[in-house]
Amino acid sequence: MTSSHSQPPLSDDTTVIEADPRADDAPPTAAVPNDQGLQPVKLLIGVLGVALTIWAMGNLFLAFAYYPEWFFNSKILMGILGLVVGVGGAAVLFWFINVAVEALPRRLEHGLIPYAFLLPGFTLIAVTLLYPTIQSINYSFANADSTEYIALDNYVQLFGERAFWDAVINNVLWIAIVPAITVALGVVVAVLADKLSASSEKWAKSFIFLPMAISFVAASAIWLTTVYAYQAPGRPQTGALNAILQQLGGTPQNWLAIDTARLNSILLMVILVWLQTGFAMVLLSSAIKGVPEDTIEAARIDGATELQIFWKVVIPQIKGTIITVFITVLILVMKVFDIVYVLTNGRDNTDVIANKFFNEMFARGQAGRATAIVTILLVAVIPILVYQIKQFREQEAMR
Amino acid sequence: MSATTTHDVATTPTAERVRGSGRLKDGRQRSPFSMVVMLLLAVLWSLPTLGLLITSLRTREAAATSGWWAAPWEGGWTLSNYSRVFEQADLGNAFLNGILVAVPATVIPIMFAAFAAYAFTFMDFKGKDFLFIIIVAVMVIPIQVAFQPLLDLLGPRGLGISGQYLAVWLLHTGFGMPLCIYTLRNYMASLPYSVVESARIDGCSNFQIFWKLIAPMAMPAMAAFATLQFLWVWNDLLIAKLFLSNDNTTVIVKLQQLLGTQGQGAELLTAGAFISMVLPMIVFFALQNFLVRGMTSGAVKG
Structure with missing residues (x-):
């Protein structure tokens, strides 16, 4: 509503009241608005508007939960209303925030408006991420139902348990194997696809990229039924792995129960690699296409072989992307849960930290131990967090 | 690599002539190795999903007695799994x-x-x-x-x-x-x-x-x-x-x-x-x- 900066506040206010957020289409009348100092009426309207919007949104949303009969118990109606009120309410909220801050003297306005725009988003982050994280750390020093502090007992217990260390070892294996293999496969696929004609490249990439759209749960169902399925010996095998083994004269195996050399964990990892290779390929492929051709041409003229060019010219130039992909998959793997939970739920030595957390919390109701486990996970993530911040700072410096 | 293409075409006047044999439309060298490997990978990556689709379209008995790869000759097709689920x-x-x-x-x-x-x-x-x-x-x-x-x-x-x-x-x-x-x-x-x-x-x-x-x-x-x-x-x-x-x-x-x-x-x-x-x-x-x-x-x- 700055279009009316130079007008008397009263007329400004009338437009404010009836306007919806899109109604401010009038072209700006004043070239450079002059400072009017504090405009109390406008401020009041802005503040009341913000309060009213929050109140109305909050109550309407809570009404979905508390009084579904008001909405004829219709989920569809509530879904659509939720979408409209969520998006529209957010727009109205920001509009009133803008009105309120603009009513302040110019210097204050300029100082405050950025924070005003950040406030709703940061409030959401604070409520859903920051506060719960701190509270989790707090709970990790308390007993099973978070009623009494028991100092470090949860941690001492966990560190003394074989099962906990088994889960840690598995997680370390996931971390050591999955990101590296995913990146390596991604590079190979990206390089090979780059040598195809444009249309074959697009097709080939689509097939490898497609699993990105599949959930971990569906992917687990896919691999369980088509590849790892096991029937007792003598019956027809419906899983590809056992069928091949039988053809070669072997005995069918219940693959996900074999923990020799952590074979079952590795087979679970295969599923994640299958899902994530497409992601790695997409990022690496665009990086490879960005490698300047003259650097490759120059190496070729100097008599370098294709393999040398790949290792000495291409790889160093896409190193940044390789690291990005590696870190992204690494973060994913550190908290891997769905695949393990639905296929083995940690049986036969396949447990991982996130699955252990889930079982402690919901199967066993041990809030103290569960939060201790995630706090340990949080500590383990800190090096990556620091690296990401450092990386971000460097990027910003180059901007 | 697409940056090469113009460069290549410009430096090798023969590119136009040899297009059909061993070269792509844009003048790059055709790579049979990449073609074969990429085809294999694409098939390998799609097979599990395809296997699931096939299994979902077969009766319980058919799916339990023969693998999904055998469906074309073993048969046992049905849509009832979808209606029942x-x-x-x-x-x-x-x-x-x-x-x-x-x-x-x-x-x-x-x-x-x-x-x-x-x-x-x-x-x-x-x-x-x-x-x-x-x-x-x-x-x-x-x-x-x-x-x-x-x-x-x-x-x-x-x-x-x-x-x-x-x-x-x-x-x-x-x-x-x-x-x-x-x-x-x-x-x-x-x-x-x-x-x-x-x-x-x-x-x-x-x-x-x-x-x-x-x-x-x-x-x-x-x-x-x-x-x-x-x-x-x-x-x-x-x-x-x-x-x-x-x-x-x-x-x-x-x-x-x-x-x-x-x-x-x-x-x-x-x-x-x-x-x-x-x-x-x-x-x-x-x-x-x-x-x-x-x-x-x-x-x-x-």
Whole structure:
């Protein structure tokens, strides 16, 4: 509503009241608005508007939960209303925030408006991420139902348990194997696809990229039924792995129960690699296409072989992307849960930290131990967090 | 490598002549090795999904007595798995829940994040770097850390909304917020600053500048985030399992329950799994370009 900066506040206010957020289409009348100092009426309207919007949104949303009969118990109606009120309410909220801050003297306005725009988003982050994280750390020093502090007992217990260390070892294996293999496969696929004609490249990439759209749960169902399925010996095998083994004269195996050399964990990892290779390929492929051709041409003229060019010219130039992909998959793997939970739920030595957390919390109701486990996970993530911040700072410096 | 092509054609006048033999249309050398390996990889990557589709279209007996690769000659085709999974596992309701959870949870965060991204990009203020570093840091935090306190906060001991859509909308909005702010801010930083400046001189308020100039220009980034977020919310198991009642739960949770009761419902599992994949696959194919853009903008989610 700055279009009316130079007008008397009263007329400004009338437009404010009836306007919806899109109604401010009038072209700006004043070239450079002059400072009017504090405009109390406008401020009041802005503040009341913000309060009213929050109140109305909050109550309407809570009404979905508390009084579904008001909405004829219709989920569809509530879904659509939720979408409209969520998006529209957010727009109205920001509009009133803008009105309120603009009513302040110019210097204050300029100082405050950025924070005003950040406030709703940061409030959401604070409520859903920051506060719960701190509270989790707090709970990790308390007993099973978070009623009494028991100092470090949860941690001492966990560190003394074989099962906990088994889960840690598995997680370390996931971390050591999955990101590296995913990146390596991604590079190979990206390089090979780059040598195809444009249309074959697009097709080939689509097939490898497609699993990105599949959930971990569906992917687990896919691999369980088509590849790892096991029937007792003598019956027809419906899983590809056992069928091949039988053809070669072997005995069918219940693959996900074999923990020799952590074979079952590795087979679970295969599923994640299958899902994530497409992601790695997409990022690496665009990086490879960005490698300047003259650097490759120059190496070729100097008599370098294709393999040398790949290792000495291409790889160093896409190193940044390789690291990005590696870190992204690494973060994913550190908290891997769905695949393990639905296929083995940690049986036969396949447990991982996130699955252990889930079982402690919901199967066993041990809030103290569960939060201790995630706090340990949080500590383990800190090096990556620091690296990401450092990386971000460097990027910003180059901007 | 496409940069080579013009160069190659220019330097080798014979390129035109040898096009049919050993060279691609754009003059690059044809690589039989890459063609064979890529074909193999593409087949290998698709076979498990194809196997699932085939199994889901076969009767229980056929699927248990011969492998999915034998279906062309062993037969046993049926559509009944699909109709039965809708009846027995209440999948229609779950599918609807999935949509009603995912659409608001995809769109609402964009609204809140876009204003924050605008402030981060086009305004100067104290603590800007620090606040943005919080965003970068929070993206890495595993969301598991938040669950126990949130169950208290949203559950019967607190607001009492756990089990409803509302709880999941709120959580996905919050969890998606850092990534959304980050993605949008990176994109907005590439927009011309002068546009904003001249609009300010013309007396536009920040709300107007955002609404009429920046938001339309940032549409591609919003679509990119929306694609990622939709796939993420639709495919999510943890949050839906913990914060939705059985009547409001999504296809993915139903699928997880089917996986748990194997043996008697093996044929329903395959049909259910395929149904759960239909919508994300449509989104994936329709919005693949946005998805790629979203990922290349540095999408990391904790």
